[in-house]
Amino acid sequence: MNTDKELPKLLTAWEETYKKGQLTLWIFLSLKDGKKYVDEIKHFVEEQSNQTMLCESQSLYRNLRKFQHLGVVNYEVGEGNKGPERKYYFLTELGRDLLDSFIKRNINLFFNERIKNLINKEDK
Amino acid sequence: MKSLTNNLLYFAMLFIFGAIIFRFGLSFFLENGSYNLVWVIAAIYFIFNFMIGWIFGKRDHISLPLFDVGFRFHLVTFILFNGISIAWFLLELNSQKEEIGVVYTTAIIWSFFLVLHFIFYLYAQKQSIKGINKEEIFD
Numbered sequence: 001m002n003t004d005k006e007l008p009k010l011l012t013a014w015e016e017t018y019k020k021g022q023l024t025l026w027i028f029l030s031l032k033d034g035k036k037y038v039d040e041i042k043h044f045v046e047e048q049s050n051q052t053m054l055c056e057s058q059s060l061y062r063n064l065r066k067f068q069h070l071g072v073v074n075y076e077v078g079e080g081n082k083g084p085e086r087k088y089y090f091l092t093e094l095g096r097d098l099l100d101s102f103i104k105r106n107i108n109l110f111f112n113e114r115i116k117n118l119i120n121k122e123d124k
Numbered sequence: 125m126k127s128l129t130n131n132l133l134y135f136a137m138l139f140i141f142g143a144i145i146f147r148f149g150l151s152f153f154l155e156n157g158s159y160n161l162v163w164v165i166a167a168i169y170f171i172f173n174f175m176i177g178w179i180f181g182k183r184d185h186i187s188l189p190l191f192d193v194g195f196r197f198h199l200v201t202f203i204l205f206n207g208i209s210i211a212w213f214l215l216e217l218n219s220q221k222e223e224i225g226v227v228y229t230t231a232i233i234w235s236f237f238l239v240l241h242f243i244f245y246l247y248a249q250k251q252s253i254k255g256i257n258k259e260e261i262f263d
Contacts, residue, residue: 021262024262065188066256069254069256070256
């Protein structure tokens with residue numbers, strides 16, 4: 001099999017599946033970082049993910065409306081920059097607890113010494 | 125669960141408008157013996173309701189994907205249509221060729237389908253958190 005040819009295709013296919021559902025984690029991380037309006041969340045997600053997570057503003061608004069309805073996110077209206085007032089989103093107590101629990105159960109696994117070593121170990 | 129959304133309210137307002145026009149047209153054409161036009165206005169009324177249901181239902185789902193299998197829109201339609209129809213008779217705006225019994229019969233038959241729809245709605249709620257399908261929350 002020609003690995004040079006197959007690798008990018010397989011990697012893209014894996015990444016497409018892997019990224020599904022990850023937007024929530026990135027949104028929550030951006031709000032853990034501090035209150036933000038939609039464009040700031042978008043900027044944070046794209047920058048911190050090294051542009052691997054690209055998100056449309058509409059998609060962010062839709063997700064934020066859902067999260068607000070569920071009580072994990074809320075917003076306060078603040079001054080806009082020479083424009084209309086903006087909604088500054090933040091994590092509620094439930095949202096912070098949810099993120100912490102998710103990280104403990106799913107993300108911290110990768111900080112286990114053995115797993116860290118495996119991730120950093122280079123195959124010949 | 126947030127049940128009364130803006131899109132549902134817009135739908136309800138347009139539905140009331142359409143239902144009044146329909147009842148007026150129905151009574152007017154029946155009174156004047158223009159039976160062919162009764163079919164025309166009924167068809168227009170059906171298309172109008174289908175369109176506003178489609179447009180506002182879709183907008184409602186995009187805005188907040190409540191997993192209610194369309195039950196809220198159905199319930200509002202049921203209450204408004206039958207309410208307006210009964211009020212039409214109570215206000216004596218009906219033609220002499222209309223009978224209130226038809227309205228009651230329609231409501232009773234329709235109730236059966238509404239209850240069926242409600243059962244599906246309850247089933248959908250079991251798969252939801254605060255009205256949003258669990259599978260759609262973090263998609």
